[in-house]
Amino acid sequence: MTSASHEPGQDPPADKPGRSVEDFLRARAERRRERIRGQLARDRQGDHLVPTWVMAVAVAAMVLGWLYLVISS
Template identity: 55%
Template sequence: MTTSSSPEPPEGGKQRLNWVERRREKIRAEIERNRRGEYTVPTWVLALALVLIVGGWLALIFLV
């Protein structure tokens, strides 16, 4: 019977750690891109702006 002084984490804990590390790396890469001036506006923000503009025009046409 062998005993180890440091128990190994269960498989789920190891996978969770890998997910956290990948997430941190993605965030770190995004921050570096933003610092270099490669910032882009998210697609959902552009879509929302388009909907608001078209909605405003339609409101002007139909309500006035």
């Protein structure tokens, strides 16, 4: 008779502590909040490679160029 095997270094499924759905969702939300906080902290440092207004002008130029091609053809 063979028993269900598990990976070395891991507890068998019966020994795992149970986590409720609320605990799982709470932990997931906290990880997301930490990622957002980290991103905001990096963004506030201001060491961007390209200023926002340059990116906005580039996008506007591409859209206007595309519209010109669509209208003129």
